[in-house]
Amino acid sequence: MTSIGTGYDLSVSTYSPDGRVFQVEYAQKAVDNSGTAIGLRVKDGVVLAVEKIKHSRLLVPNSNKRIMTAGKHIGVASAGWMSDTRHLVKRVRDEAHNYHSIYKADIPAKIIAERMGMYVQAYTLYSSVRPFGVSTLLACKDKDGPQLYMLEPSGEYVGYRGCAAGKGKQVAKTEIEKLNFEELTVREAVKEAARIIYTAHDEAKDKLFELELSWICAETNWLHSHVPQDVLDEAVQFAENSLDEDDEMDDEE
Amino acid sequence: MDPITLRLPHTVQQPQELASYGPTTRTTQPLVTGTSVVAFKYKDGIIMAADCLGSYGSLARFRNEKRLTQVGEKTLLGVSGDMSDYQFLQHKLEDIITHEYDMDDEQTLSTKSVYKYLTNIMYGRRNKFDPLWNAYVVGGIDNGEKVLGFVDMYGTTYSSDTISTGFGNHLAQPILRRRVEGRTDQITEEEAVEILDECMRVLLYRDCRTFNKLRRAKVTAQGVEISEPYSLETNWTFAEDIVGY
Numbered sequence: 001m002t003s004i005g006t007g008y009d010l011s012v013s014t015y016s017p018d019g020r021v022f023q024v025e026y027a028q029k030a031v032d033n034s035g036t037a038i039g040l041r042v043k044d045g046v047v048l049a050v051e052k053i054k055h056s057r058l059l060v061p062n063s064n065k066r067i068m069t070a071g072k073h074i075g076v077a078s079a080g081w082m083s084d085t086r087h088l089v090k091r092v093r094d095e096a097h098n099y100h101s102i103y104k105a106d107i108p109a110k111i112i113a114e115r116m117g118m119y120v121q122a123y124t125l126y127s128s129v130r131p132f133g134v135s136t137l138l139a140c141k142d143k144d145g146p147q148l149y150m151l152e153p154s155g156e157y158v159g160y161r162g163c164a165a166g167k168g169k170q171v172a173k174t175e176i177e178k179l180n181f182e183e184l185t186v187r188e189a190v191k192e193a194a195r196i197i198y199t200a201h202d203e204a205k206d207k208l209f210e211l212e213l214s215w216i217c218a219e220t221n222w223l224h225s226h227v228p229q230d231v232l233d234e235a236v237q238f239a240e241n242s243l244d245e246d247d248e249m250d251d252e253e
Numbered sequence: 254m255d256p257i258t259l260r261l262p263h264t265v266q267q268p269q270e271l272a273s274y275g276p277t278t279r280t281t282q283p284l285v286t287g288t289s290v291v292a293f294k295y296k297d298g299i300i301m302a303a304d305c306l307g308s309y310g311s312l313a314r315f316r317n318e319k320r321l322t323q324v325g326e327k328t329l330l331g332v333s334g335d336m337s338d339y340q341f342l343q344h345k346l347e348d349i350i351t352h353e354y355d356m357d358d359e360q361t362l363s364t365k366s367v368y369k370y371l372t373n374i375m376y377g378r379r380n381k382f383d384p385l386w387n388a389y390v391v392g393g394i395d396n397g398e399k400v401l402g403f404v405d406m407y408g409t410t411y412s413s414d415t416i417s418t419g420f421g422n423h424l425a426q427p428i429l430r431r432r433v434e435g436r437t438d439q440i441t442e443e444e445a446v447e448i449l450d451e452c453m454r455v456l457l458y459r460d461c462r463t464f465n466k467l468r469r470a471k472v473t474a475q476g477v478e479i480s481e482p483y484s485l486e487t488n489w490t491f492a493e494d495i496v497g498y
Contacts, residue, residue, distance in 0.1 A: 069355045093355060097348065104344070226357070 013127040023131055024124050027153035030133030031080040035209065036168035036200045037066070038176065039077065039137040040193055041148035041161050045186030045217030046139040048077040049193035051168065051201055054208040067214045067226065071096030073106050073141045075214050075224035079166030080134030080153075088136055091119055109140035109147030113157045121155025135165035139214070141222045168200025175199055186217040190227055194235035195242050211236060279383035283335035285309050287320045288462040289421030290331035290390045291452045293433045294399045294414045295440040298473040299392035301329055302449045304457075305466045305482050307336050313464055321470040323477040325350050327393050328364040329470050330371075333418040334387035334406065342385060345374065364393025364400045364472075376408030384408075388418040393472050399437075417452075420460040425452035442471070454485050 008014055009022030016022060035051040050066045066085075067077045070092035078085040095115045099107035116136065123131045136151040150165065151157040161181045164172035175196045184192070190213060197211055213227045213235060227235070285307045292301035307315030315336070324330050324346050332339045349370060353362050362370075368391040378384045388405040402412045414437050415429035432448050433440065440448070449469060456463050465487065470479040 065357065069357050072351055072354050097351070100347075100351075101344065223354070 011127040012124055012129070012131060021124060024154050027080075027131040027133045028135075031135045031153065031165055032167065032169075034079040034081075034166045035066075035206070036164060036166040036172055036197060037077045037079040037135070037137055038164040038172050038193060038196055038200075039139055039148045039150065039160065039162065040176070040179070040181075040184075040189045041139075041146055042181060042184040042186055042189045044146070045189070045215055045219075046075070046141070046146040046148050047186060047189045047193045048075050048137055048139050048214045049197050050077050050079075050212040051166070051197045052210045052212050053206045054210060057208065061210065065212065065226075067212050069224045071100070071107065072223050073216065074112060075139040075216060077137040077139070077212075077214070078134045079169075080132070084132045084134045085136070088116065088120070088132060088134060092116060092138070106142065108142040108144075109138065109149060109159075110142075112140060113138055113149040113151065113159070116151055117155050117157040119155075120151060120153065124153075124155055137163065137165065139216055139224060141216050141224075146216060164196075164200075167205070168197075168202065171200040172196050186215060186219075187231075190215060190231060191235045191238040194232075194239040198236075198239035198243055199246075211239075279381075280335065280338070280386050283338075283386040285314060285336040286386075286462070287318060287333045287336060287339075288460055289417060289419040289425065289456055290320065290333050290388070291417045291421045291425045291429070291449060291456070292331060292390045292392055292401060293416065293429055293445070293448070294401055294437040295433075295442065295445040296438055297442060298394055298471060299329060299399060299401055300442075300445045300449055300469065300471045301331050301390060301392055302453050302467055302469045303331050303333070304453070304463050305468060306462070306464050308462045311461065316464070316466065317482075319468070321468050321479050323479065324367050324391075325353070325362045327361070327395075327472065327476060328367045329392045329472045329477050329479075330367075331390040331392070331418075331470075332387055335385070338385040338387050342371075342374065342387070346370075364391060364395045367391060367393070368400065368402045368404070372402075372404045372408065372410045375404045375406065376410075379406065379408045390416050390418060393477075394474060397474075420456060420462075421452070424455050424459055428452050428455065445471075450485055454487065457485060457487065 008016035012023040035053040037050045040047045048067050052066050068089045070076050070089050076089050076092055095112055096107045120132055123129050131153045138149040140147045148160050149157050150160055150163045162176035194211055201209055213232055215227055216224045287307055290303045301321055303320040305318050306313055307318040321331050371389055384406040386406050391402045393400050401416055403416045404410045415433050417425045428451060453467055457465055465484045466482045468480050468482055
């Protein structure tokens with residue numbers, strides 16, 4: 001960032017001379033400091049996975065969830081500030097509820113992504129507010145099947161087959177690009193998601209972490225829910241095994 | 254402190270001011286209505302029945318109404334009275350169910366909670382002099398305990414082993430007193446169905462706002478089960494002996 005300290009980064013309502021809004025870019029930095037979050041949309045479902053970095057051994061296992069449900073058929077995973085995330089999740093719930101109370105139908109993925117996009121974008125316009133320090137992954141099911149969107153601090157939202165945010169996003173993206181989305185089933189995607197999170201995890205930086213996995217598929221009756229413990233255990237086993245295999249291959253070389 | 258507001262004659266009046274002289278905004282009569290619900294406790298849980306009719310006055314207007322519904326995972330709700338008020342309430346129930354699901358804490362709304370919520374809504378609305386024109390029967394199993402409760406448009410609530418609404422209070426309740434009360438734990442499902450059919454048959458003969466297509470539902474430890482519509486065997490040969498009308 002060449003123009004740091006030139007005075008154009010004090011307010012979100014000021015452009016720099018080369019057409020950037022630094023506050024939004026800083027918000028992106030906040031996202032990049034967070035544990036990795038990924039989403040995979042396959043033919044028969046969506047999977048969300050998060051590398052939940054634990055700052056203390058004293059934390060109760062499975063507490064402080066980073067993947068949340070917003071209106072039964074929507075799952076929200078995020079990378080960035082958890083406090084901002086909770087606010088956005090509340091907004092997703094309110095929008096889903098509002099849509100349902102008007103149309104008596106579940107809000108489609110496209111609509112919830114757009115409404116959330118508009119909301120987040122509004123926080124890039126005024127000097128009195130700060131943009132959200134989160135990239136939000138929205139997993140959803142509507143009449144067109146399973147859907148996955150990612151929403152940036154700028155308010156930009158894009159639909160994906162697979163996406164990643166947070167610390168390990170480069171590694172994760174490289175791994176996601178290798179997947180065959182035409183063939184992958186949701187059961188396999190859960191394992192792959194676990195493997196990718198474990199691959200993207202940097203042991204040198206953060207020792208303690210917990211894998212969080214959720215899905216929307218026929219097995220959950222197309223509702224968003226965390227994967228059952230046995231599926232999670234299996235996925236973790238798969239991830240650890242494939243990491244060991246990689247290490248062995250490295251040793252041989 | 255209240256903000257100081259300027260009231261000019263041409264400004265739009267606030268709703269509470271309109272209420273004193275404007276049009277009536279509350280329900281003064283129900284329109285499409287459902288008739289009796291009959292329910293009681295038996296050995297395995299709760300059993301309930303209601304027909305599928307939505308009457309428009311005396312006209313048998315809607316003949317495929319679903320008046321027994323599942324709320325959450327383990328509660329059964331039966332309704333009589335205004336069907337649109339019922340649909341409104343269903344939206345509210347869906348809202349709290351969704352809210353509960355979003356909490357993601359492996360807890361679901363218990364029957365007692367649903368019942369309490371319903372009674373609060375009904376009593377609250379009657380205190381606004383704008384009641385929901387219904388009588389509800391809530392049934393379920395809560396921590397192994399059978400729960401069967403009633404709440405009506407006045408906010409009256411009570412729990413009992415046998416519950417009925419509307420005409421059922423006059424025609425079915427005496428049968429339930431005789432056959433169910435004091436022996437709920439001995440009644441098998443087979444007998445419960447037979448008792449329920451007897452009640453519904455009497456109602457069918459005597460209540461002019463019912464017809465012969467009804468559903469039965471039960472809540473057991475296994476969960477809620479609502480039957481497909483079925484009909485009762487009737488015998489109208491006695492009709493020719495009726496004189497005096």
